[in-house]
Amino acid sequence: MSNVIEINDYSWKYVNTRTPAIEGINLTVEEGNFVGIIGPNGAGKTTLAYSIDGLIPGQYNGIKKGTVEVFGTEVEDYAKGELQQLVGVVFSDPEAQFTAMTVEDELVFGMENIGLTLPEIQERLDWVTELTELSHLLMKPPYEISGGQKQRVALAAVLAMRPKILVLDEPTSMLDPVSRGRIFEVLAKLKAEENNTIIVIEHSLENLIPLADQMVLMADGSILLQDETQAFFQQSKLLLDKGLYPPGAMHFFHELKMKNYYQGKYPLTVAEGIDLLREIKGS
Numbered sequence: 001m002s003n004v005i006e007i008n009d010y011s012w013k014y015v016n017t018r019t020p021a022i023e024g025i026n027l028t029v030e031e032g033n034f035v036g037i038i039g040p041n042g043a044g045k046t047t048l049a050y051s052i053d054g055l056i057p058g059q060y061n062g063i064k065k066g067t068v069e070v071f072g073t074e075v076e077d078y079a080k081g082e083l084q085q086l087v088g089v090v091f092s093d094p095e096a097q098f099t100a101m102t103v104e105d106e107l108v109f110g111m112e113n114i115g116l117t118l119p120e121i122q123e124r125l126d127w128v129t130e131l132t133e134l135s136h137l138l139m140k141p142p143y144e145i146s147g148g149q150k151q152r153v154a155l156a157a158v159l160a161m162r163p164k165i166l167v168l169d170e171p172t173s174m175l176d177p178v179s180r181g182r183i184f185e186v187l188a189k190l191k192a193e194e195n196n197t198i199i200v201i202e203h204s205l206e207n208l209i210p211l212a213d214q215m216v217l218m219a220d221g222s223i224l225l226q227d228e229t230q231a232f233f234q235q236s237k238l239l240l241d242k243g244l245y246p247p248g249a250m251h252f253f254h255e256l257k258m259k260n261y262y263q264g265k266y267p268l269t270v271a272e273g274i275d276l277l278r279e280i281k282g283s
C-alpha cells in the first residue's frame with residue numbers, strides 16, 4: 001500500500017506565539033486507512049488537520065519546518081484549489097459552511113463550482129443523499145434542520161466533491177449521542193464501500209474504535225503514540241496519564257490489572273469484555 005500522507009520532522013509555530021503548536025512530528029498514512037486521532041485540548045490536532053488540507057501555510061501566518069506531503073507533493077506546491085479537491089474537511093460547526101437556501105442547493109453548489117455536468121451532479125447527488133439519508137430534507141432551508149442533520153449536510157457536501165482523503169475534526173462534538181452515532185454510520189458505510197482514506201479527530205472512542213485501523217495520540221504538539229488500534233489501546237496507562245478516558249470496558253480491566261486480578265490484554269468493547277469475563281470464569 002502506498003502512503004497518501006507523509007509528514008517528516010514537521011513543526012509549525014503560529015505568528016506571535018511563543019511555542020510551536022506542532023513540533024517535530026513524523027506521521028505516515030496509508031491509502032484507504034481509517035485513522036483516529038485523539039489528545040487533550042491544545043495538543044495540535046486541529047493544526048495538524050489544517051496542515052494536511054493546506055490551510056496551513058496558506059491561510060495562516062507562521063513558521064514551518066520540515067515537510068507535509070500529500071500524494072507525494074508538498075502541500076504548498078499544489079495550485080490554488082487543487083489540494084482542496086483531494087482533501088475534504090469537516091469541522092465541528094457545520095453552520096459556518098452553509099451559504100445556500102436549501103439543502104439541495106448546498107450540496108449542488110460545490111459541484112457546479114468545479115464544473116461538473118448536470119448528469120454528473122445528479123448522479124453524485126443521488127449517491128450522497130442516500131448515503132447520508134438526506135433525501136427527505138433536500139427542499140428544507142439548512143438553518144431549519146437539526147444539528148445532526150446539519151452535520152450530515154456538511155459531510156454530504158464534502159463527499160459530493162469526491163475527495164480521496166477525508167479529514168473530520170471533532171465532527172460530533174456538538175451532537176447528541178444518537179446524531180453522533182448516525183455520523184459514524186455514514187463513516188462505516190464509506191469505509192466498507194469506498195476507498196477513501198479517512199482521518200477522524202474525535203473524543204468519542206466508543207464510536208471511533210470499531211472503525212479505526214490506526215490510532216494516533218497527540219499531546220503538547222507531539223505524537224506520543226501511533227499504532228494499530230488493538231495495540232494502541234494496550235497502552236492505557238499512557239492515555240489515562242494524558243487525561244484521556246479509555247472506553248469503559250478497557251478502563252475496568254485496567255483497574256483489575258492494577259489490583260493484580262488480571263494479567264491479559266485489554267478488551268476494546270463491552271462485547272469483548274463480556275467474552276473475556278466468560279473465559280476467566282470458565283477457567
Ligand SMILES: Nc1ncnc2c1ncn2[C@@H]1O[C@H](COP(=O)(O)OP(=O)(O)O)[C@@H](O)[C@H]1O
Binds near residue numbers: 040042043
Ligand atoms: N490561529 C492561531 N493562532 C495562534 N495560536 C494558535 C492558533 N490556533 C491554535 N493555536 C495554538 O496552537 C496550539 C494547538 O492548538 P490546536 O491545534 O487547536 O489543538 P487541538 O485541536 O488539539 O485542541 C494551542 O496552543 C493553541 O492555542
Ligand SMILES: [Mg+2]
Binds near residue numbers: 046
Ligand atoms: Mg481542535
